[in-house]
Amino acid sequence: MRRVRYDSPGGPLFLEEAPVPEPGPGELLVRCEAIGVTLPVVRKVTEGAEPIPLGGEIAGEVVAVGSGTIGFRVGERVTGLCFGHGYADFALLHEAMTSPVPDDASAVDAVVLVRSGLVALGALTAARPEPGEAALVTAAASGVGHLAVQLARTRGAARVVGAVSDPAKSGFVSDLGTDDVIAYGQDDWGDPVDYVLDAVGGELLTPAVAALAPGGRLVAYSSGGGTIQAYDLLVGAKSVIGFQMAHIARGKPELYERWRQELWHLFTAGSLKPAAHREFALEEAADAHATIESRSNLGKVVLVP
Known part of the structure; x- marks a missing residue:
């Protein structure tokens, strides 16, 4: 699979070939259809002391599940926060940080809506x-x-x-x-x-x-x-x-879930309309980061493999 990484703080982003990860206990392997780009990740690339995996919000289809996973199955469309390598064709989500995507929402809608x-x-x-x-x-x-x-x-x-x-x-x-x-x-x-x-x-x-x-x-x-x-x-x-x-996600999971449900309800009712600035390809990840850094985006910046 393709994956975006960088070798040194502030260094250029580039595509590399990497093995498809295997889901561990409680994890889902997702074929990424949309990946959200966030200011905190951009800042870690430019200001961090050492390289980090480029993570963030992802949305796509579950293609494999790890042992002990009970809430999701292969073929479901999901979205969630990836703490590992998320700028990739495939990424891992922990079940606890994952939610289903309604049938009437696209992967880009999900990435724009849920975490932001x-x-x-x-x-x-x-x-x-x-x-x-x-x-x-x-x-x-x-x-x-x-x-x-x-x-x-x-x-x-x-x-x-x-x-x-x-x-x-x-x-x-x-x-x-x-x-x-x-x-x-x-x-x-x-x-x-x-x-x-x-x-x-x-x-x-x-x-x-x-x-x-x-x-x-x-x-x-x-x-x-x-x-x-x-x-x-x-x-x-x-x-x-x-x-x-993070304080809510870690300490108040019931409230976190209630808020997720409220967001999807408002979306379905037409009261909340997520907007994507532009859909960048994986090889355009550097351009996506530059858009965030320049504060020129209108809505969410999204990568689409």
């Missing part, structure tokens, strides 16, 4: 939204952000603002159902909002906190770091909440 949707829904839930509130979503055109914008509306947001790095993304974000779109460099972010879902961090935290109304909440789920001044929170009785998907 779980992050978006988790961050939104952490904000404790109330019907009629105003929401602001940063990185609103990203794989997670474009779903967070739509989910905020399903949770009753009366006004949804999308914040983007480039004004050229405004049309895409407006089509998602936002009331306003702003660019990060704008001095005026408009009327205050009740909560911010922030996937950017860094220097954007200061204007994001300033955009909150008194008593507002900012949910930080970015790996980009950043600092917030305590006085900026005190003066408006504002709060910051950290959210990490």
Whole structure:
């Protein structure tokens, strides 16, 4: 089979021939039909101390199962998070991290929706939204952000603002159902909002906190770091909440599954429309990473073997 790898931190991505892996106990071997590309993986390639397997969300057909596997069988279409080599024709999923793909969804839909949707829904839930509130979503055109914008509306947001790095993304974000779109460099972010879902961090935290109304909440789920001044929170009785998907996946599996079911329900009902920026071939993995690094994507970046 073909597999994407790299030899040194920041080094070029390339295709190699590798043996098809064998599923171990509780594992599924999946023929990959779609593979999600994420910012954390891109950062590990460019900034990590040593090479790592290129993992992430995958979707496809189960072609073999390991011993002790009871929830899935050969021929089923599934999606899940691969912790090993996922940029490949075939990859392994652990049964606990796998869910079925409905008949009316494509593999690309599944890769866009499930992991990114779980992050978006988790961050939104952490904000404790109330019907009629105003929401602001940063990185609103990203794989997670474009779903967070739509989910905020399903949770009753009366006004949804999308914040983007480039004004050229405004049309895409407006089509998602936002009331306003702003660019990060704008001095005026408009009327205050009740909560911010922030996937950017860094220097954007200061204007994001300033955009909150008194008593507002900012949910930080970015790996980009950043600092917030305590006085900026005190003066408006504002709060910051950290959210990490791994905490839910490891510690609250029932909630994780409930959120997955909610995402598929919203998809089936037409209330949640996953968008893929472009379908890259495996040999175009470097171009897919460059798209993420340049922040030029509109929706999820996906590899299709």
